[in-house]
Amino acid sequence: MRVSIEQLTDGNWSSGFDAGEVEDLNPADEGDVIGTISLAGPDAARHALDSAAAAFHRWRRTPLVERGAILARAADLLRDRAEAIAADITRENGKLLVEARVEVAKSADFLDYYAGVGRLSYGDLLDDGRPGTQVFSRREPIGVIVAIAPWNDPILTPARKLSPALIAGNTVVAKPSIQTPLALQHFARALHDAGLPAGVLNTVHTSNDTMASAVLADPRVSGVTVTGSTATGFALEKLLAGRSVRFQAEMGGKNPAVVLPDADLDLTVRTIAAAAYAQAGQRCTATSRVLVHRQVQDEFLDRMAEAAAAHRPGPGNAAGSTMGPLISRAHQRSVLEHVQRAQLQGAKVLTGGEAPTADGTGAGCFVAPAVVAGVTEEMSLWRDEVFGPVLAVSTIDDLDEAIAKANDTAYGLSAAIFTGSLAATHRFIEEVDAGQISVNLPTSGWDVHHPFGGFKDSGSAFKEQGLDGLRFYTRTKTAAIGHGGSW
Structure with a gap:
């Protein structure tokens, strides 16, 4: 109608x-x-x-x-x-x-x-x-x-x-x-x-x-x-x-989430998946980079890929849909190209990153939620805002490296850390150059009375x-x- x-x-x-x-x-x-x-x-x-x-x-x-x-x-x-x-x-x-x-x-x-x-x-x-x-x-x-x-x-x-x-x-x-x-x-x-x-x-x-x-x-x-x-x-x-x-x-934003060895992985995976794939990743505050500690990266990647693959792209008003489409064909093509470029540059797509066609989704601008591992600072997926359901994952060895990598971006909108350490929490809040900082929470989700806005090019x-x-x-x-x- x-x-x-x-x-x-x-x-x-x-x-x-x-x-x-x-x-x-x-x-x-x-x-x-x-x-x-x-x-x-x-x-x-x-x-x-x-x-x-x-x-x-x-x-x-x-x-x-x-x-x-x-x-x-x-x-x-x-x-x-x-x-x-x-x-x-x-x-x-x-x-x-x-x-x-x-x-x-x-x-x-x-x-x-x-x-x-x-x-x-x-x-x-x-x-x-x-x-x-x-x-x-x-x-x-x-x-x-x-x-x-x-x-x-x-x-x-x-x-x-x-x-x-x-x-x-x-x-x-x-x-x-x-x-x-x-x-x-x-x-x-x-x-x-x-x-x-x-x-x-x-x-x-x-x-x-x-x-x-x-x-x-x-x-x-x-x-x-x-x-x-x-x-x-x-x-x-x-x-x-x-x-x-x-x-x-x-x-724009290129919002990082840091995962330290003492993080609750059940909470972390559930929270990052919601922050990365809600609204098909089309949010300025969506989590787009994960910096995961080497000690827990394998388990995290397995769980994250499973969480991403569990999504069912479909029309927003259809029963069973857990993620809607991108806004247009042009934007769909752009997001798919980001994933393809990352593969050519040496990253590994663990799941998703393609246009689904099952159950009539081919008529729409859908992209399956992606987890891309092995993303390094030289790759465009590390730096460019994708504005879609694509999660770039990189490895860290300690908090110093996590903070340095979190700040290694032209953007400064939102950042998160997952840890049980109060010391790490306060260092992260003080040293990360972003307008919004979350601890054991998603990079998105700010209430109407919370001051909101980013630093640098955000x-x-x-x-x-x-x-x-x-x-x-x-x-x-x-x-x-x-x-x-x-x-």
């Missing part, structure tokens, strides 16, 4: 634009066309920005408690509509239905969390050495935000960005991935139905070129937040260079989530009032 794919501009929903059309396909069965996306041209994209700019001064004067009430109502609407939204996410993204349900629930949690922020203080009283002088600081919204969302967490990422942006008093132009437009449509509709004023949130389906020329180049844009590949983040940073525009990027200086997530969307103004003996 085809569905209507619309965008929201100045409080109105519409779908008729003149800059071309793109089909929204089900990656589990590319014969299933979900709908047709009508692309907005420069005029329509600029209209979205005009609407956000016009709404800003009214929205910033709306009391925070009122803003929070709208976000809270939207959270309730997401929960009421959760099954329909999750079904659409599974159909256009491919992830398991259970994974989609968790994503919708987390998105509602973001709205609820930042709704509560509306009742917190947004400034401070400060002392002053001048008699009869009162000084205070206040945090204000920065203006119009452009939010660019990826396809892998198509409703969670907008929730992570839009919730703090809106509670802080900013207005937003949001662009979803052209591969998963329905998720943002559901999120925007919940806010719209909850009473968000016209123009405060606008969505736009358009090409990257039109977005750059008609929206990002406009001097009314105050901030740009993006989640995507490192190449995308750096390209946007270059595009905005030389302008007073805030930039926030959550980019992200910009601004964190997302929690109270830290408000910093990107606010500026601090300091005021001093002298009363000259009377008020």
Whole structure:
């Protein structure tokens, strides 16, 4: 069944634009066309920005408690509509239905969390050495935000960005991935139905070129937040260079998990398998490298290969499926090429790494979860982000080597260690150059109130989530009032 794919501009929903059309396909069965996306041209994209700019001064004067009430109502609407939204996410993204349900629930949690922020203080009283002088600081919204969302967490990422942006008093132009437009449509509709004023949130389906020329180049844009590949983040940073525009990027990762000899291997294998293969490995925080101690590597590899081979790739809404497809044929080919290249460079594929065809999976973009052993620092699989269900395994001899290898990457998003040693834990936390550190836990799985973001080529200086997530969307103004003996 085809569905209507619309965008929201100045409080109105519409779908008729003149800059071309793109089909929204089900990656589990590319014969299933979900709908047709009508692309907005420069005029329509600029209209979205005009609407956000016009709404800003009214929205910033709306009391925070009122803003929070709208976000809270939207959270309730997401929960009421959760099954329909999750079904659409599974159909256009491919992830398991259970994974989609968790994503919708987390998105509602973001709205609820930042709704509560509306009742917190947004400034401070400060002392002053001048008699009869009162000084205070206040945090204000920065203006119009452009939010660019990826396809892998198509409703969670907008929730992570839009919730703090809106509670802080900013207005937003949001662009979803052209591969998963329905998720943002559901999120925007919940806010719209909850009473968000016209123009405060606008969505736009358009090409990257039109977005750059008609929206990002406009001097009314105050901030740009993006989640995507490192190449995308750096390209946007270059595009905005030389302008007073805030930039926030959550980019790629090559996340290591270290396994020491004293690790609980039952827990370790179970946890790493979930972190590597959930969402078909299409998460920036997915475990993609394992650095296993030589003393336990053989047993670990046997168990890890068994855990990977036990997966049953299939449509996300089909009984028995334990891993969904990749997002597209092009991405499927890219992941398969990574595995083939590793073999040519001398690595050994213990299991997986091929495109399955059983039970109708040939109609979709599936890749069997892979364990690749003997990966060395010279191989591309060690350094390149695969963004698929591929686990590269390397051997270590001690903690010093583990930390050095964990840091031997351009990325710095997330890292994990599996050990019973408190000393090793604290060294790992202190010395590994990553924004998120886990101990006996997966590299993924951060809650809405936990500050989130990476170092090095994994992200910009601004964190997302929690109270830290408000910093990107606010500026601090300091005021001093002298009363000259009377008020």
